[in-house]
Amino acid sequence: MAIWIEEDAKVLVQGITGKQGMFHADKMVEYGTNIVGGCTPGKGGQTVDLQGKAYPVWNSMFEAIQATDADATVIYVPPPFAGEAIMEAADAFDSIKGEGVVVCITEGIPTLDMVKAVAFVENRPGVRLIGPNCPGIITPGLNGGAKIGIMPGHIHAKGRIGIVSKSGTLTYEAVAQTMSIDEGQSTCVGIGGDPVNGTGFIDCLAAFEADPQTEAIVMIGEIGGNAEQEAAAWAAENVSKPIVGFVAGATAPPGKRMGHAGAIISGGKGTAEEKFAAFEAAGIACAKDPSELGAVLLQSLKAAGLR
Amino acid sequence: MNIHEYQGKALLKAHGVPVLEGVHCTAVDQALAAYDQLGSKVVAVKSQIHAGGRGKGNLYAPDTGDLVMEGGVKIAFSRDEVETYATNILGNILVTIQTGTDGKLVRNLYVEAGCDIAHEYYLAILVDRENKSVLIMASTEGGMDIEHVAETTPEKIHKISVDPNAGLLGYQKRDLGLALGLSGGAHKAFSKALTSMYNMFISNDCSMLEINPLVRTADDGIVALDAKVSFDENAEFRHKNWDDLRDLSEEEEVEIRAKETGLSYVKLDGNIGCLVNGAGLAMATMDVIKLYGGEPANFLDVGGGANEEQVKTAFSIILEDPNVKGILVNIFGGIMRCDIIARGVIAATEALSLDVPLVVRLAGTNVDEGKAILASSTLNIHPADDLAEGAQKIVELIGGAA
Numbered sequence: 001m002a003i004w005i006e007e008d009a010k011v012l013v014q015g016i017t018g019k020q021g022m023f024h025a026d027k028m029v030e031y032g033t034n035i036v037g038g039c040t041p042g043k044g045g046q047t048v049d050l051q052g053k054a055y056p057v058w059n060s061m062f063e064a065i066q067a068t069d070a071d072a073t074v075i076y077v078p079p080p081f082a083g084e085a086i087m088e089a090a091d092a093f094d095s096i097k098g099e100g101v102v103v104c105i106t107e108g109i110p111t112l113d114m115v116k117a118v119a120f121v122e123n124r125p126g127v128r129l130i131g132p133n134c135p136g137i138i139t140p141g142l143n144g145g146a147k148i149g150i151m152p153g154h155i156h157a158k159g160r161i162g163i164v165s166k167s168g169t170l171t172y173e174a175v176a177q178t179m180s181i182d183e184g185q186s187t188c189v190g191i192g193g194d195p196v197n198g199t200g201f202i203d204c205l206a207a208f209e210a211d212p213q214t215e216a217i218v219m220i221g222e223i224g225g226n227a228e229q230e231a232a233a234w235a236a237e238n239v240s241k242p243i244v245g246f247v248a249g250a251t252a253p254p255g256k257r258m259g260h261a262g263a264i265i266s267g268g269k270g271t272a273e274e275k276f277a278a279f280e281a282a283g284i285a286c287a288k289d290p291s292e293l294g295a296v297l298l299q300s301l302k303a304a305g306l307r
Numbered sequence: 308m309n310i311h312e313y314q315g316k317a318l319l320k321a322h323g324v325p326v327l328e329g330v331h332c333t334a335v336d337q338a339l340a341a342y343d344q345l346g347s348k349v350v351a352v353k354s355q356i357h358a359g360g361r362g363k364g365n366l367y368a369p370d371t372g373d374l375v376m377e378g379g380v381k382i383a384f385s386r387d388e389v390e391t392y393a394t395n396i397l398g399n400i401l402v403t404i405q406t407g408t409d410g411k412l413v414r415n416l417y418v419e420a421g422c423d424i425a426h427e428y429y430l431a432i433l434v435d436r437e438n439k440s441v442l443i444m445a446s447t448e449g450g451m452d453i454e455h456v457a458e459t460t461p462e463k464i465h466k467i468s469v470d471p472n473a474g475l476l477g478y479q480k481r482d483l484g485l486a487l488g489l490s491g492g493a494h495k496a497f498s499k500a501l502t503s504m505y506n507m508f509i510s511n512d513c514s515m516l517e518i519n520p521l522v523r524t525a526d527d528g529i530v531a532l533d534a535k536v537s538f539d540e541n542a543e544f545r546h547k548n549w550d551d552l553r554d555l556s557e558e559e560e561v562e563i564r565a566k567e568t569g570l571s572y573v574k575l576d577g578n579i580g581c582l583v584n585g586a587g588l589a590m591a592t593m594d595v596i597k598l599y600g601g602e603p604a605n606f607l608d609v610g611g612g613a614n615e616e617q618v619k620t621a622f623s624i625i626l627e628d629p630n631v632k633g634i635l636v637n638i639f640g641g642i643m644r645c646d647i648i649a650r651g652v653i654a655a656t657e658a659l660s661l662d663v664p665l666v667v668r669l670a671g672t673n674v675d676e677g678k679a680i681l682a683s684s685t686l687n688i689h690p691a692d693d694l695a696e697g698a699q700k701i702v703e704l705i706g707g708a709a
Contacts, residue, residue: 080544110512110542111434118439119471135641150611152641152672167587168611169639172671173694176639193586195436222587225436248590251575251597252606255405259571259586259608261541262436267454272594289595290588291695 002187003162003207003214004101004128005072007141011148012064012073013038014085016048016057021076024105024150026050028074031153032144036068061092065100072101074136074148082106082132083113087120090127099126102198103148107133111261114196121198129198133260134190135168149190151175159184161297162208164201165220166193166260170248170290174218177294183301186214193222193260201231209239215306216242218293219284223249224262224270229278236282242300245284246293247275308538309357310552313417315516315534322507324500325530329419331355338393341418342386349421352392354379354401356411357557359535364403366395369412375399379413382421389418414556422530427520428487429453430501432508434539441469441508443479443501447487449520475505492527500529512542561624568620569610577602579701580625580634580663582618584609584643592637595694601702604631611642618651622659633664633705635697638671645669645677653684664704665689668697 011028015021016038029035029050037056038048044059058064061073073093077085086104093100102121109117109132121129130137136149140156147153151172161178163185165171171190178185189204191197201219208214217239221228228247235243250272252258254265265271279286287296301307310318313331320326330341342350354361361379368375376395383389393416402410427449435442446464448456457464465486467479480498489497500521508516517535524530543549555563565572571586575593579601583589586608593603605628609621625631638648652667668691669677681688689704691697 079541108541110545111514111539112441112509112512112542115434115440116471123472150642155671165587167585169583169585169641170587170591172639172641173588173591176670195434196439220587222590227437230437246591248587248594251593251603252590253573253575256573256606258573258590258606263586263590289598289695290591291595291693 001211001213002139003189003204003211005137005139005146005148005187007139007145008034009071009146010034010036010068011146012036012061012068012070013076014061014073014089015076016040016055017043017046018076022048024076025055027153028147029053031147032141033147036070037064039064061088062096065092065096069097070100072103072148075102075104075106077106079106079108079110082109083117086117086129090121090124090129093127094124101128101130103130103136104132105134105136105149109133109194111194111196114194118196118198130189131192131197133194133197134192135171137187137189139187140185151188151190155179156188157184160186160213160215161218162186162204162211162214162216163188163218164204164208165190166222167220167248170220173290174220174293177290178218178297180294181298183297186211193262195225195262201227202234205231205235205239209241214241216244216297216301216304218297219243219245221245221247221275222260222263223247223252223258223272224260224264226270228275232278232282232284235284242304243284244287244293244297244300245279246287246290247272247279308540308549308553309557310536310538311355311357311415311554312353312534313355313415314552315536316531318507318511318536319504319531319534323503324507325528327420327422327530327532329417332393332416332418333397333414335390335393335397338389338416338418339386342383342389345418345420347420348384350383350389351419351421352381352383352389352396353417353419354396354413355415355417356401356406356413357554358403358405358411360403360405361401364401364406366399366401366413367410369398369400379403411557422522423525424522425525426523428522429456429519430504430521431515431517432504432513433515435468438468440471443467443469443483443505445483445487449522453519469505475502489523493523493529496527496529500531512539512546513537514539561627565607565624568617569613570617570621570624571606571608571610572624573606574628575603575605577604578630578632578705580604580628580631582607582609582621582625582634582636584611584613584638588637588639592635592694592698595698596635596702599695599698599702600707601698601705604628613643615647615651615654618648619655619658622655622661626659626661631663633666633701635701636665636667637694637697638669640669640671640673640677644673645671646673646680649677649680652688653680653686656686656688664701666691666697666701666704668692668694
């Protein structure tokens with residue numbers, strides 16, 4: 001078990017013929033992801049060469065899912081078209097299978113496009129959206145696994161730690177920290193740094209709590225909004241597994257966007273201090289420095305009798 | 308991206324929201340001509356800067372720092388007063404609670420006709436990230452700091468959440484108007500203005516539209532007396548007119564330059580420059596520098612796929628800040644390979660003849676090659692294995708905690 005994405009999940013790539021899409025599709029195949037083809041409107045019938053093997057391209061997500069029975073799709077479509085790509089995938093998964101996972105990597109999608117896309121996806125309860133503006137989701141296997149996104153596959157190993165984060169490279173940092181104490185990961189989810197996104201912290205915590213493979217959770221937040229505070233309050237009531245947390249942006253000045261569109265302290269709200277306090281109040285073990293995540297996790301595992 | 312009040316009002320007007328007649332001016336004689344043209348006995352003379360709190364701000368002379376005038380928004384009852392206020396505003400520095408102590412040089416002025424105000428309301432449209440929808444907020448307590456109202460009398464703030472599939476519905480507008488105590492002609496005028504404002508918000512990809520105050524006039528009209536408009540920069544590709552609306556003099560020049568090369572840079576007050584890939588890791592790097600007693604000089608995210616040239620640009624931007632006494636590079640290579648970063652760092656330090664201490668922490672893809680390249684260089688580069696070690700080293704190298 002893992003969450004949402006099994007090691008052998010069948011994955012499509014939207015925008016597979018583009019530069020980004022092709023580059024990362026190749027890396028995913030190299031890692032061992034079960035890529036079953038891709039979708040680029042107008043290029044149906046062509047094939048794309050990934051790691052020396054030809055993969056089919058379809059004109060639409062309806063065709064692609066019907067032909068492959070895919071479980072998930074990953075979107076590398078440029079920002080002007082990404083909102084619609086999400087809705088196309090959600091519509092096709094919902095109509096054909098009643099379920100599916102849509103992972104959107106694209107950064108820079110207009111917020112109002114996401115408001116529309118998220119509402120569209122939420123009307124199709126079997127469909128899960130991860131992202132946008134995120135590294136994706138990875139379920140490492142003993143041999144390969146399912147890497148759906150842009151994360152470096154080789155730093156991961158199969159294990160029992162679930163990771164959820166708003167940030168890309170900070171997630172890799174958290175992965176490296178688990179590895180430094182000889183722990184692997186069940187699933188790592190990057191939920192993205194945009195103000196309006198799909199899957200949130202609470203969805204991930206609930207799934208990790210229900211997943212028998214996951215025995216502890218690392219949760220990485222950042223300034224802006226109050227998703228971390230809500231997740232912490234929810235976790236206090238609903239999560240029995242140990243959680244270790246970190247929040248980036250303690251030194252960020254108010255009113256300034258820190259790279260991510262959603263990383264902004266506005267009206268004095270959404271500070272790291274507030275979020276750390278919410279974590280601590282919920283019994284989440286906090287690291288003030290991401291280089292200490294490994295040590296804090298080890299302590300939590302020991303306290304829970306897991307080491 | 309923010310625009311000025313006078314630009315916001317032009318947009319509101321174009322969408323059918325009632326605003327008062329006004330003229331944008333950049334010189335005192337233009338302000339006088341505006342007064343003559345408006346034919347209003349009373350006019351408002353309003354400083355135009357990208358920050359709030361203008362009315363309660365103070366104007367200072369840029370050379371001497373002397374106080375010139377209290378209040379950046381003035382009501383003038385004569386041509387002479389218009390001249391005095393315009394002279395005191397243009398070319399001086401306006402300091403408000405939102406500008407910081409440095410304030411902002413006022414280059415633009417808006418001269419606007421007066422009106423007979425019966426009541427001031429607050430109205431804002433924004434994207435609600437928690438509900439993932441467009442939110443409309445209104446209050447009977449207009450003209451005041453809305454955060455203060457939210458804290459002291461939250462029951463006076465009324466909210467409607469707009470379903471993106473349904474749009475703004477008739478009953479929502481009716482209910483909001485009633486909640487504000489409007490009736491008759493004013494209620495109708497409010498409903499119409501709200502529709503126009505919502506349409507403007509959506510069609511212009513706004514991230515924020517705040518009217519404080521929105522007023523009811525003595526004859527039951529509804530007029531937008533102020534306009535704070537921000538756009539969602541992600542939507543720039545579909546709004547060609549934003550180039551004309553953008554006032555570059557209101558933005559940090561170096562931040563614009565960084566953005567043009569694909570870097571995300573924010574200047575801070577400390578002395579340790581940071582060069583990092585990824586926004587979250589870049590923030591975490593700043594935090595850890597502070598944790599070990601240092602002060603970060605900047606936020607800088609080189610992005611996921613930076614090349615040698617971008618690394619060089621990043622270094623030169625960091626070094627433009629005279630406060631920088633040392634630099635910490637923190638790269639977790641994913642898409643980005645550590646050997647490429649190592650070469651970029653060496654090329655940049657050589658080209659810029661870097662003379663401040665440099666600590667480089669590499670992890671991830673091709674980390675061993677990257678480290679070997681740095682080790683074989685004759686340059687004075689201090690390696691670190693993790694973020695904590697990197698931060699401790701750079702703090703030590705610049706002579707300890709600030």
